[in-house]
Amino acid sequence: MLDGLFYRFVVPLFKMHSKMMALDALRTSMNLAENVLGGGRGLKESVKKRVPKGIKRTVQSLVGQSGSVVRRRKRTRRKIRASTKDIFA
Helix, strand or coil: CCHHHHHHHHHHHHHHHHHHHHHHHHHHHHHHHHHHHCCCCHHHHHHHHHHHHHHHHHHHHHHHHHCCCCCCCCCCCCCCCCCCCCCCC
């Protein structure tokens, strides 16, 4: 049951939004490094402050894009009408 849920919802989510999620992770890690190296704060304190903010930012951007999937139109077949004129008559 969880396997179907995973492949039906989680994998497509990561496929569509992986670039944005990677950029948010990079942004969060840069903020974390800035706090540790430039601000003189400890790593543990910076992680507690910056990581939840990064996760919140990523989730909010995912929720904002939830309806942006382009859906395909169904193809309808046209009926070919038989010609009433006989070319050999």
